[in-house]
Amino acid sequence: xxxxxxxxxxxxxxxxxxxxxxxxxxxxxxxxxxxxxxxxxxxxxxxxxxxxxxxxxxxxxxxxxxxxxxxxxxxxxxxxxxxxxxxxxxxxxxxxxxxxxxxxxxxxxxxxxxxxxxxxxxxxxxxxxxxxxxxxxxxxxxxxxxxxxxxxxxxxxxxxxxxxxxxxxxxxxxxxxxxxxxxxxxxxxxxxxxxxxxxxxxxxxxxxxxxxxxxxxxxxxxxxxxxxxxxxxxxxxxxxxxxxxxxxxxxxxxxxxxxxxxxxxxxxxxxxxxxxxxxxxxxxxxxxxxxxxxxxxxxxxxxxxxxxxxxxxxxxxxxxxxxxxxxxxxxxxxxxx
Numbered sequence: 462x463x464x465x466x467x468x469x470x471x472x473x474x475x476x477x478x479x480x481x482x483x484x485x486x487x488x489x490x491x492x493x494x495x496x497x498x499x500x501x502x503x504x505x506x507x508x509x510x511x512x513x514x515x516x517x518x519x520x521x522x523x524x525x526x527x528x529x530x531x532x533x534x535x536x537x538x539x540x541x542x543x544x545x546x547x548x549x550x551x552x553x554x555x556x557x558x559x560x561x562x563x564x565x566x567x568x569x570x571x572x573x574x575x576x577x578x579x580x581x582x583x584x585x586x587x588x589x590x591x592x593x594x595x596x597x598x599x600x601x602x603x604x605x606x607x608x609x610x611x612x613x614x615x616x617x618x619x620x621x622x623x624x625x626x627x628x629x630x631x632x633x634x635x636x637x638x639x640x641x642x643x644x645x646x647x648x649x650x651x652x653x654x655x656x657x658x659x660x661x662x663x664x665x666x667x668x669x670x671x672x673x674x675x676x677x678x679x680x681x682x683x684x685x686x687x688x689x690x691x692x693x694x695x696x697x698x699x700x701x702x703x704x705x706x707x708x709x710x711x712x713x714x715x716x717x718x719x720x721x722x723x724x725x726x727x728x729x730x731x732x733x734x735x736x737x738x739x740x741x742x743x744x745x746x747x748x749x750x751x752x753x754x755x756x757x758x759x760x761x762x763x764x765x766x767x768x769x770x771x772x773x774x775x776x777x778x779x780x781x782x783x784x785x786x787x788x789x790x791x792x793x794x795x796x797x798x
Contacts, residue, residue, distance in 0.1 A: 465576040466528045466537070467497040467785055468569045471562035472581025474502060474544055475551040476763025477773035479509035482581060483517045484775035485782055486536040492779050495786030497579065498528035500566040501542040502558065508546035510536075512769045525574045539565065548769025556587040563598065567605040570754045577755035577785040578602065581778070582763045596630040599749050602756045611644075614651045614750040616724065617733055617760050618784065619741025622714065623724040624733035625652055625750075636729045637672065637685055645669070645693035645726070652724055653702055655750035659788040661796065668713060668722035669694055669706030670732060676707045690728075714740075734760075743776035746784050755788045757781040 472478025482499055483506055485492075499506060503519050510517035520535035522528050528537035542561045544554055563583070569575040580598045595601040595610075603613035616625045627648055628639050649667055656665035669690060670676075673683035680687055690707045697704040705722070712718060713725055714736040727733035737745050737760065745760035759777030767773055790796035 464526065464529065465574070466525055466532065467495055467577045467579055467782065467789075468525060468566045468575035469497050469499045469579045469782070470566040470581055471499060471502040471505070471559060473551060473559045473584050473587065473763045474505045474555045475547055475549060475768060476582055476584065476765055477761075477768045478581030478763065479505050479546070480513050480548075480769065480771075481759070481773055481775045481778040482506060483510035483515055483536065484513060485778045487515050487517055488775065488779060489532075492783060494779065494782050495576075495789070496529050496532040497782060498522065498525050498532075498537040498539060498575070500539050500562040500569070502544070502562060503538040503540070504543045505546045506536060506538060509548070509769070512546075512548065513771045525569050541565075546769075549765050551584055551587055551763070551765060553587075553591060556584065556591045559583050560588055560591055560593055563601065567602055570756070571605055576789045577757070579778075579781050579785050580756065580758040582759065582761060584763050584765075598758060599629070599747075599756075602749055602754070603752060606752050606754060608752055611647075612651065612751050614648050614655070616652065616655075616748050616750050617737040617745055618748055619737055619745040619760075619780075621740040622719060622737050624737050625724055625726050626728075626730045626733035627726055628729050630730065633729060633731075640672065640685060640689050640728060642689050642693040642696070645690065646696055649693070649697050649702065649704060649726060650700075651751040652726065656723060659748075659750075659755065659791055661791055662723050664703060665723040666721065667697075667702065667704045667724055667726055668708055668718075669704060669726045670710040670713050670728055671707035672728040674709070674711070676709045743774045744780045745777055746781045748784060748788075755785055755792070757785040757788075
């Protein structure tokens with residue numbers, strides 16, 4: 462990572478992203494954060510810092526590498542797109558700025574000018590109004606890498622839990638039809654490989670949740686476990702992976718159960734995100750697995766209702782930056798486990 466900073470996208474400028482980026486820079490020494498540069502929004506970041514009473518000098522830079530010269534004494538921001546700071550008042554102009562920042566940040570990491578990408582929260586509906594065609598930032602980053610979105614796996618990670626939703630942004634009623642043994646197996650392999658490469662877990666233990674109450678109760682409450690999930694687990698175990706399940710989801714996230722696995726594979730969005738946010742809301746990180754680049758994000762939204770009030774906690778943004786830096790060091794063989 463020496464010589465190459467991380468890049469952080471601005472997120473929706475009316476949300477909490479800008480102030481949390483500024484707060485993370487202000488806490489850089491306390492949390493030993495790696496150098497990073499923000500993709501645009503210098504004036505917005507300055508105003509957001511002031512809204513929290515933070516003395517954060519902002520320094521515009523021409524290229525990502527220049528950020529290394531200034532990070533110790535100023536928040537480096539790529540010169541270019543900017544706007545007015547209007548916390549809690551999302552707008553079309555703000556959405557266009559958020560998209561421009563995301564596109565530039567993704568370009569930098571794909572081109573190797575940044576070591577990893579950290580994305581601040583966006584409002585997906587707002588971005589859709591200005592031409593954003595992806596379900597979320599995970600799929601956008603996959604497309605920027607030239608990868609099929611199905612090969613980009615979302616993992617939520619915090620101090621107490623790692624959880625992977627195998628289906629993500631779709632209606633709950635659609636989940637059973639989307640589940641296949643092949644999909645479960647493909648994503649489980651991606652998770653196992655990423656945990657080894659980026660998290661120092663060469664023999665990761667994966668626990669697979671059931672879809673139905675009581676993991677189907679031997680078919681009395683649904684047959685997806687017997688028909689889809691159990692055969693997938695058997696195939697994965699035959700390949701040598703440490704995979705167990707299907708486990709009843711209501712017991713999978715207890716303290717005792719969490720000691721038995723390194724990551725939980727969940728059948729749908731809320732099955733993974735509810736326990737993660739209950740346990741690690743202020744330190745939860747969304748990390749994308751399966752791509753050639755490293756991408757993390759704080760696991761919370763734009764929080765328009767509290768933007769600019771100083772109430773937003775910077776812990777998840779700090780954790781996302783720190784995790785991205787740690788993953789870079791592991792890929793370089795420089796992380797001291």
